[in-house]
Amino acid sequence: MKGKSSKAAAVGSAAAQLTRAQKLELYYWMRMTRTLEERLVALYRQTKVVGGLFRSLGQEADAVGACYALERRDIMSPLIRNMGAMLVKGATPVEILKQYMAKGDSPTRGRELNIHFGDTERGFIGQISPLGDMVPVMAGVTMTFKMRGQDRVGLVFVGDGATSTGAFHEGINFAAVQKLPLVVVVENNGYAYSTPTHKQTAAAQFVDKAIGYGVYGEQADGNDVLAVYDVTKRAVDRARAGGGVSLIELMTYRRKGHAEHDSQSYVPEGEIERWAAENDPFDRCAAMLRDREGVSPDEIAAIDARVHQEIDAATDIAEASPPPEALDALIGVYGEPAAEKPLWFREGGAALTEHERAQGWGTYDTGHV
Ligand SMILES: Cc1ncc(C[n+]2csc(CCOP(=O)(O)OP(=O)(O)O)c2C)c(N)n1
Incomplete structure (x- = not known):
């Protein structure tokens, strides 16, 4: 509802229209996300990863389910924990592995780390690090869509911590006033680095902030990939139809630390184990596929095996890639003269x-x- 927050509707009509094959595809992308991150952990421990490693363990359904609601022409801006969204948008495991290992032929030629890269052709743009800043950036992107009369939507992921920045406020406020085709997905995973949500906001729930900005707000179960797809598809359709901004809060949990080096000593005992046992997005997705689509354990095992093979092949390619040449640092520093443009x-x-x-x-x- 406009100007009001509402609790998640049960999985609605958008998800009900997904075919069996599409639901299996959602599982495939979630499995690809988790297995690729596990491979990156192995490479990290072998000191082959340059810089930090950021996991989305336990929240894979958010990135995958939300991004699955976009068309190719739409633009998405991920955060460090949204590798799954980039995969859905067409980033390849080879690119991601090379980027994490800072290879010379990685998307940014070894200049930036982890998933800090973009490709507007495939519809994802490289994130900038200051939290919340991608909201005004995506307000600008979607303003361009609107001014050009293009039938395109923007989706920006932010964490619960990012919602407490000035940039988040200015960006969503501007987008709301301009009625831009923007979907703001707030992934509430319980922590911003080591800060639990109740220590960085007094709001009872993030979706309530929608009221203050005069935009649509909905909250959904972030560990149910169909619920995530459903709520996001509604927001995307609304944006495409000229209905303006939506703020979606996805309720999930970060089962790993901020990055691989973080021991999570600040997490209460038993909390991680409880989420893993009761609310793993894979268990829930597999149960949904079994109960609603009659998917057999063999079919699931075949997807898992395919993902492993693809990641093995991608790892071989990425590991064999050369490091950057020192002189590469001079390439692409200056743009081409703009006179022709x-x-x-x-x-x-x-x-x-x-x-x-x-x-x-x-x-x-x-x-x-
Ligand atoms: C403006 C700003 N302050 C601090 C940081 C350092 N920092 C990077 S990630 C992070 C926590 C992010 O938490 P959240 O937004 O909840 O996303 P999550 O990591 O939980 O997905 C912090 C504090 C930053 N990048 N930008």
């Missing part, structure tokens, strides 16, 4: 060139600010 708007509403018009660009009077 038309601007996407004309200040003061000046006439568009034929080329701009053909591409569907518009005029935008910026005034004299």
Whole structure:
């Protein structure tokens, strides 16, 4: 409901329209996420990973289920724990492994770490590290969609900690006022680094913040991949139809530390084990596939085996890749001269060139600010 938060509806019509094959695909992407992260842990312990390693253990359903609701033309901005969303959007295990190992032919040629890379063709953009800052960035991206009259939606992932930053507030407020086609997914996994949620917000639940911004708000069970898909698909459809911003809170739990080096000494005894035993997204997805789609244990085992084979092959390729050459550091530092490139708007509403018009660009009077 607009301007109101609402508790998660039970899995609704959007998820009910998914085919058996699509549900198996959701399982495949979740399995790919978990197994690829496990492989990265092994490489990390062999000191082959450069920098930190960030896991999404126990919250794989969020990244996969939410991103599955997007079309290829839509743009998604992940956080460090949303590798699954990048996989769904078309990032390959080879790219991710090379990037984590800072190889010379990795997407950023060894300059950035983990999943800090993007590809607008496939619809994901590289995150910037300051928490919350991707919200105003995605407000800008979706404003461009709106000004160009494009049928495209943006989705930005933020953690519970990120919602307490100024950038989050400014970004969602601006997007709300401009009625931009933006879906803000707040992954509430209980902790921001070592800070439990109740120590960084006085709000009873993050979805309540939707009221203050005048946007739609819904909360869903983040460990149920169908519920995640369902709530996100509704928000994406609403954005595409001109209904503006939605804030979705996904209730989940971070079973690993902030990064691989974090011992989680601040976590109360038994909490992690309880979530693992009672609320693992895989167990729940496998039970759903068995009970609703008649999927056999053999079918599940076949997917698991396929994922392992794909990751083995990707690891061989990534490990064999060379490190960066020192002189590579000079490549791509400066852009090509922009003289040939038309601007996407004309200040003061000046006439568009034929080329701009053909591409569907518009005029935008910026005034004299
Ligand atoms: C503005 C800012 N402050 C601090 C940090 C350091 N930092 C990186 S991740 C993180 C915790 C993130 O927590 P949350 O937003 O809840 O996401 P989660 O890691 O739980 O997925 C912190 C404090 C940062 N990157 N940016």
